[in-house]
Amino acid sequence: AQKITQTQPGMFVQEKEAVTLDCTYDTSDPSYGLFWYKQPSSGEMIFLIYQGSYDQQNATEGRYSLNFQKARKSANLVISASQLGDSAMYFCAMRELKAAGNKLTFGGGTRVLVKP
Amino acid sequence: EPEVTQTPSHQVTQMGQEVILRCVPISNHLYFYWYRQILGQKVEFLVSFYNNEISEKSEIFDDQFSVERPDGSNFTLKIRSTKLEDSAMYFCASSELAGSVDTQYFGPGTRLTVL
Numbered sequence: 001a002q003k004i005t006q007t008q009p010g011m012f013v014q015e016k017e018a019v020t021l022d023c024t025y026d027t028s029d030p031s032y033g034l035f036w037y038k039q040p041s042s043g044e045m046i047f048l049i050y051q052g053s054y055d056q057q058n059a060t061e062g063r064y065s066l067n068f069q070k071a072r073k074s075a076n077l078v079i080s081a082s083q084l085g086d087s088a089m090y091f092c093a094m095r096e097l098k099a100a101g102n103k104l105t106f107g108g109g110t111r112v113l114v115k116p
Numbered sequence: 117e118p119e120v121t122q123t124p125s126h127q128v129t130q131m132g133q134e135v136i137l138r139c140v141p142i143s144n145h146l147y148f149y150w151y152r153q154i155l156g157q158k159v160e161f162l163v164s165f166y167n168n169e170i171s172e173k174s175e176i177f178d179d180q181f182s183v184e185r186p187d188g189s190n191f192t193l194k195i196r197s198t199k200l201e202d203s204a205m206y207f208c209a210s211s212e213l214a215g216s217v218d219t220q221y222f223g224p225g226t227r228l229t230v231l
Contacts, residue, residue, distance in 0.1 A: 045222035101164035101172020
């Protein structure tokens with residue numbers, strides 16, 4: 001079974017509008033962290049936001065917020081007021097505390113294209 | 117702001133040749149990682165390294181792969197005899213701590229092309 005699932009391979013969003021990127025995860029570990037990374041066309045992986053499994057509040061970081069629904073095992077990324085520079089691939093990732101070596105497990109990614 | 121650096125940015129090699137990919141992690145970080153991303157696919161974990169030894173490796177990380185921290189700053193990935201299917205983007209990452217709350221910061225990647 002996939003540990004991280006991103007069901008949207010690609011999305012268009014109008015500049016200045018908000019967009020929600022879906023991420024669902026599967027784990028039996030009660031302690032885990034969820035991460036979102038941005039990969040622009042240049043290829044680097046840029047850390048955006050983190051949510052811990054025990055965090056009571058949804059994480060926010062500037063225009064990025066994470067809609068964490070623990071019972072549904074979802075951690076959707078919301079980008080508000082989209083900008084042209086937000087066009088990129090977005091990856092959701094998880095690290096389970098019990099996982100040896102602290103490895104991150106990534107989803108397949110969602111490509112976002114912001115239209116002017 | 118401190119960042120992870122990687123060299124070279126692009127490496128082209130012939131099948132069967134050895135390649136060494138180099139990384140300089142963030143200076144106060146203690147945990148180091150290599151990941152790879154085959155074109156158009158998801159990012160995959162290869163290996164993690166702490167206290168001068170491998171903490172965990174994936175099934176991809178076979179005997180052809182090795183990692184080393186030759187000095188206090190560099191972290192290298194060696195592929196002994198490259199295969200066509202090793203063509204991918206290779207990312208180095210580092211983190212300060214371990215545990216689910218720690219963030220891994222990635223370098224810009226090395227694009228390896230095996231001909």
